[in-house]
Amino acid sequence: MPNTKASLLQDLKHTYDGLKPNPIRVFDAEASSTPGVVKLTLGEPDFNVPQHIKRAAIDSINNDESHYGPSNGWPKLRQAATGFLKDRYNLDYNPDSELVVTVGATEALHSCLDAVLNPGDKVLMPSPTFSLYDQLIRINGGIPVYINTEATGFVLTPDQLKAAIAEEGPRVKAILLNFPSNPTGVTYNKEQVAAIAAVVADTDIVVISDEIYSELTYGSKHASFAAALPEQTLLINGVSKSHAMTGWRIGFIAGPADLMKRVALAHAFNVTVASNPAMAGATEALATEAGREDSEAMKAEYIKRRDYVVAEMTKMGFAIPEPNGAFYVFAKIPTGCIQDDTEFCYDLLRKNKLAVIAGSGFGPGGEAHVRISYAASMATLQEAMKRLGAYVAANKH
Template sequence: MNKLANRFNKHVYEVAVSLIRQFDEQVSSIPDILKLTLGEPDFNTPEHIKGAGSQAIKDNYSHYTGMSGLLDVREAASRFVQEKYGVSYQPLSEVLVTVGATEAIAASLLAILEPGDKVLLPAPTYPGYEPLILLAGAEPVYIDTRETGFVLTPEQVDQAMATHGEKIKAAIITSPSNPTGVAYNDQEIQELAAVFEKYPVFVISDEIYSELNYETEHVSFGKYLSEQTILINGLSKSHAMTGWRIGFIFAPAELIAQIIKVHQYLVTAASTISQKAAVRALIQGIADGEVMREEYKLRRDYLYEAMNKLGFEIARPSGAFYLFAKIPEGFETDSMAFCLDLAQKNQLAVIPGIAFGPEGEGYIRLSYAASMPQLEEAVKRLTAYMSK
């Protein structure tokens, strides 16, 4: 054993390799496997945005930007969220350009958390949050949302606050949600905002799927609780730009002033070339997400109906590109065993719900960021599996 192998920050040992990755590796070697596992758009970045990126390279945008990002990007991002979601943030002091939503979440959590602090997480949850909370020496407090339609309720917040008190520093809300696809409606956000307002708690609102909302207008937490909200967004999903690594934090100036220090020492600034492409995406590409949204909606409707016919009960599938489906009675309810068996016998890979915490057990997550012919083939394989 390397004599340094046990000399790391003790919290690093608490962080496990993601179950999604483990599962993906396990099934990838199966011949002819069809995967509905991916959490990223199957679309390519629109041509005009790629053109802006190429031009930026030619024009020598190869130097650092200021740590909060190019003012052009911050202005365009501020206009984008104002026009789309009716929230107002000053480009000079209330917007930060980050390396994807991931860095936005990391910088926010590291800026807020101290050892012993607690963070409320409605569960099942996106697995990217817990490791960052643990690395900060803090602790996640999971709130089971299975009985409330995968939506956190004001009563649950009050109850958690009564139990854990001041130790709770933050809550992370994801709407539309990965893994459930559920989006909070206006009333739900308003009621949650009213309850959080009673407590000195940061609300980290991960709205990375805001452009992929199929039923209603997206409602931003920033609209009803701007003072406490750290609003996270980015271009990964809205513009199929996962690899460009552009995210945003929108928050009151006093909060940005602290978070920006962590951001600076983690990354200095987001890629300058990507930032130039981001300006194009946010201005000329303001409607790019709509074309993709229409296509995702068709796929969602197709897959939802097919899965329903097969006996899967599915959470309100209003946003993102996931269906979170309960394994029907009579089948293996250990989600890992179910998914491995499905992959081995019928060459279809979907993510076991347990990857999103114990509250996800008994469910599977399907991503419809896949082409229609792939989805049709997936339904064929699932039907064959379920009718055995």
């Protein structure tokens, strides 16, 4: 195999120079090489894709749907997605001009940032937040700016946002929100959304609202940011989490037509179009009653797991803000244990063969916390809690 010419590497695209692979995946790979490890690391539903969705994708293959679809996605899927947004969150979007089907929420994020940012523009993010955002903002020429929300229960307040906008000045082009949140599991209620929207409405800032976990909201109904401020919002959703379809790679973006024209261009230049069998499966997931029921059944299971994990970890001395969505618990390490979260995670892995994610990788406010994904079977969670309890009992000073 040839080596790359060394001098050629010196002047390639500089935005990639300091970028590293996702630390969650790096730690997960390391943990995987520990024999007998129990992992609560990745944000992946552990359910299988429901049978009727698989059948729709298989039919698409058997029907020779093997040519390029329209760049924005097949009309049937766009209608299914806008219908889903209407039924579930009372949002009104035109499937022909206001919705684009993407290759997962990741491509949706990328295409939104690509369409919106000029080099040097700033993107505000309540922190801790999904670690991929930082890199996606940077590769699209932007500058990530974190707003630490640890003191306010991991919810961005209007005062924090106003202060950040005033401090960061006119280069603030976008705000990247995510709720229910990865990594905290915290979500925003309608009043909290309205309060943030009122601040943004006085500006020309674009809100990119990643609501990929909206169907996994426990307690009160999910309140979409797009309902509060449709004219400034690019809404991201998809079937990865709601239907355990992470590997199928289908997401979508909805927003006002003029903005979506640009986003659609970015999407078309990035990926052309999503794949036909995956789009057929996603149509089945979003358009049918059975598809809605799938999400409900998974959600009921997640609630049981969440309640179990929160109760067990609280007994051990972890402090946990109420997780009302997604499938994560973001827990403050008990006093008396190692407070450096990375060291804590490696020590726990070494001594008790349990892998959880260090909080500081999610940005300011994550220090001395760990993220636990409860997208795992009850038996796995029980074993994990046994190991965690034993570790804390033996290592708390």
